[in-house]
Amino acid sequence: MSRQSTATPSSITEAVSDSVADTPPSGVSFVRGTRRATTPASDDGVRARLREIVGDENIIVDPNRFEPYSQDAVKEKFAPEAVVFPANAVEISAIIMLANEVGFPVTARGGGVGYTGGAVPVEGGIVIGTDRMNRIKEINFDDLCVVTEPGVTTYDLQQAVEAEGLFYPPDPSSYKESFIGGNIAENAGGIRCAKYGVTKHYVLGLEVVLPTGEIIKTGGRTTKNVVGFDLTMLMTGSEGMLGIITEATLRLIPLPEATRTVRATFRTMREACECVPALTRARITPVALEVLDARALEVVEAAGVLKFPEDAGALLLAAVDGSVDEVEKDGRQVEEILRARGGFDVERAASVEDEQRLWDVRRSLSSAIKRYGTLKLNNDLVVPRSRVPELIERATEIADKHQTFVVNFGHVGDGNIHVNFMCDREDAEAIARTRLCVKESFQAAIDLGGTISGEHGIGYVKAPYLSMALSPAEIETMKRIKHALDPRGILNPGKMFV
Numbered sequence: 001m002s003r004q005s006t007a008t009p010s011s012i013t014e015a016v017s018d019s020v021a022d023t024p025p026s027g028v029s030f031v032r033g034t035r036r037a038t039t040p041a042s043d044d045g046v047r048a049r050l051r052e053i054v055g056d057e058n059i060i061v062d063p064n065r066f067e068p069y070s071q072d073a074v075k076e077k078f079a080p081e082a083v084v085f086p087a088n089a090v091e092i093s094a095i096i097m098l099a100n101e102v103g104f105p106v107t108a109r110g111g112g113v114g115y116t117g118g119a120v121p122v123e124g125g126i127v128i129g130t131d132r133m134n135r136i137k138e139i140n141f142d143d144l145c146v147v148t149e150p151g152v153t154t155y156d157l158q159q160a161v162e163a164e165g166l167f168y169p170p171d172p173s174s175y176k177e178s179f180i181g182g183n184i185a186e187n188a189g190g191i192r193c194a195k196y197g198v199t200k201h202y203v204l205g206l207e208v209v210l211p212t213g214e215i216i217k218t219g220g221r222t223t224k225n226v227v228g229f230d231l232t233m234l235m236t237g238s239e240g241m242l243g244i245i246t247e248a249t250l251r252l253i254p255l256p257e258a259t260r261t262v263r264a265t266f267r268t269m270r271e272a273c274e275c276v277p278a279l280t281r282a283r284i285t286p287v288a289l290e291v292l293d294a295r296a297l298e299v300v301e302a303a304g305v306l307k308f309p310e311d312a313g314a315l316l317l318a319a320v321d322g323s324v325d326e327v328e329k330d331g332r333q334v335e336e337i338l339r340a341r342g343g344f345d346v347e348r349a350a351s352v353e354d355e356q357r358l359w360d361v362r363r364s365l366s367s368a369i370k371r372y373g374t375l376k377l378n379n380d381l382v383v384p385r386s387r388v389p390e391l392i393e394r395a396t397e398i399a400d401k402h403q404t405f406v407v408n409f410g411h412v413g414d415g416n417i418h419v420n421f422m423c424d425r426e427d428a429e430a431i432a433r434t435r436l437c438v439k440e441s442f443q444a445a446i447d448l449g450g451t452i453s454g455e456h457g458i459g460y461v462k463a464p465y466l467s468m469a470l471s472p473a474e475i476e477t478m479k480r481i482k483h484a485l486d487p488r489g490i491l492n493p494g495k496m497f498v
């Protein structure tokens with residue numbers, strides 16, 4: 001008899017986690033930074049003062065060691081003039097005051113696995129690495145919160161709280177490399193967000209060093225707090241442009257006991273997507289709801305991972321979580337609904353091994369896709385979930401029109417679809433066509449009531465497209481906030497508004 005499936009929610013994240021080292025550069029290079037030749041950060045006197053602040057062993061000025069801090073997952077390089085590793089908010093404050101005094105850019109860096117160039121010093125200056133600020137200060141079961149420094153990886157935080165029977169749901173696939181500070185700055189999402197929400201739904205309070213060097217505390221450790229403007233939410237998702245996060249208090253929930261996954265193929269993407277409201281009508285909120293389109297199935301088949309029935313045009317993975325009894329009951333009901341809606345070749349996990357096997361199809365995709373091009377333009381488009389089939393149809397039509405290969409898959413539970421256009425890094429003409437695809441797919445997402453980024457942010461990569469998604473008045477309001485907090489423009493220049 002097979003063992004009962006008691007896979008924890010983390011095993012779902014594990015199942016779709018890409019290996020960052022293995023990921024082809026997304027290379028979504030639309031603009032180049034307007035890098036000045038040098039800034040005062042290259043000055044010996046300024047470097048001596050930085051040394052005094054962080055200590056000799058915590059500064060890099062040797063250009064041969066800059067490479068890891070010159071890039072993120074986009075893999076385009078803009079070298080810093082120095083990299084410093086402060087230990088706390090006071091040191092960061094001193095660095096920022098120096099930057100204001102003599103005038104050089106400062107860019108905060110977490111795990112360096114952003115997809116939009118956010119942590120890259122496009123205008124030079126210094127990079128502040130938060131690697132040394134990696135202590136989890138407190139896990140409080142009674143208050144359901146964790147107090148952490150920003151340099152803890154998402155994975156380490158999840159493991160630490162799960163050991164106490166608690167759960168931190170946001171789970172970007174980069175979770176083994178990404179830092180909590182980077183997650184908050186990007187308001188990261190992930191596979192479990194359809195049920196549990198994104199990073200901002202878990203940020204209760206922050207300690208932040210402002211671009212003028214003042215250290216402020218925002219929010220607190222209560223879920224209810226309506227005193228004044230919500231500075232915690234202003235900082236969350238601000239992409240390192242409004243302040244440097246030096247401590248975070250994050251909301252936790254009790255850890256669900258088990259998960260159960262059901263996988264089914266469908267003739268069409270529309271059929272697969274129709275299961276989403278059907279599950280809601282049955283009062284089931286899956287922890288993960290992922291779709292793969294026909295091209296994604298082709299890719300998986302070509303890699304020899306799995307053979308699908310001839311008429312399979314889409315695949316749906318649905319996972320529920322809860323107590324062992326709940327997942328047993330809900331898992332059966334999910335299976336019934338998927339079958340009733342046209343699902344065939346349906347499998348429901350009966351063991352932990354089964355869970356892992358069912359997710360193989362999704363796990364294999366990132367590496368299988370590589371044979372379709374050396375450059376993957378990975379766009380995290382988001383639309384209301386009822387419009388997902390149209391988005392995928394439009395993306396496919398756009399790719400066909402420009403003779404480009406596209407693979408669509410992602411989080412149908414929250415409408416966030418990864419539209420991956422493939423081309424060859426060496427083929428300039430193909431890259432130009434692929435960029436047209438990207439722009440037209442952005443427009444398609446907007447036309448369908450969505451927007452150009454659900455989780456990766458803007459950085460410098462999507463900055464030229466900001467005005468497609470936001471009105472002039474919205475952009476102007478954001479610029480005013482930026483200017484009010486950072487009058488000298490020292491924090492992460494060259495991002496979002498260029």
Ligand SMILES: Cc1cc2nc3c(=O)[nH]c(=O)nc-3n(C[C@H](O)[C@H](O)[C@H](O)COP(=O)(O)OP(=O)(O)OC[C@H]3O[C@@H](n4cnc5c(N)ncnc54)[C@H](O)[C@@H]3O)c2cc1C
Binds near residue numbers: 072118182184
């Ligand atoms: C393979 C892969 C899979 C991914 N999957 C997902 C996914 O499922 N969901 C998702 O949302 N994203 C995903 N991403 C994108 C990325 O990993 C996330 O945006 C993540 O939150 C970045 O964290 P990081 O620590 O690497 O940040 P970095 O790349 O180091 O920095 C990102 C931004 O945050 C700022 N920043 C960093 N630390 C601080 C701080 N302490 N204070 C203020 N600002 C700071 C930086 O200045 C920069 O603007 C993925 C990326 C890869 C490569």
